[in-house]
Ligand code: SF4
């Protein structure tokens with residue numbers, strides 16, 4: 001995987017929708033085959049993709065899906081902004097339909113116009129870990145990752161490369 005063409009969120013969603021059938025087929029195939037080297041292959045694709053692609057040219061995740069916030073995230077962000085956690089929560093946090101703490105606005109209130117993160121060194125754990133394609137046991141998050149193809153061009157590309165190898 002040499003280059004990743006940047007997709008607008010709309011193009012990416014359209015491409016994800018177009019490829020849903022082959023993505024479902026891939027998930028079924030991998031469930032049956034359970035390839036031993038799947039994690040190594042996905043991690044290789046992840047590293048290769050992020051060598052070529054800068055999140056600063058994208059920020060789709062920060063613009064469209066917020067992270068879940070833990071109490072520790074809220075404490076760290078409040079400290080970063082030099083305000084009390086209660087004040088931080090009042091100003092920036094809401095509770096979603098699953099009962100999780102999330103930012104109360106999209107794009108994220110800490111996303112700067114040049115796509116940098118205003119709180120980068122204290123950003124939430126979920127932001128650090130997104131899009132999760134470098135974690136162990138990829139198979140456990142394959143359905144979540146398939147959903148992330150709608151948002152993240154790197155994840156989309158990883159799925160297309162997996163299809164070339166396993167379909
Ligand atoms: S805190 Fe930073 S990394 Fe996380 S969504 Fe907001 S801008 Fe993006």
Ligand code: SF4
Pocket residue numbers: 054055056058059060061062130131151152153154155
């Ligand atoms: S993690 Fe994915 S969606 Fe988020 S900025 Fe990077 S490439 Fe874009």
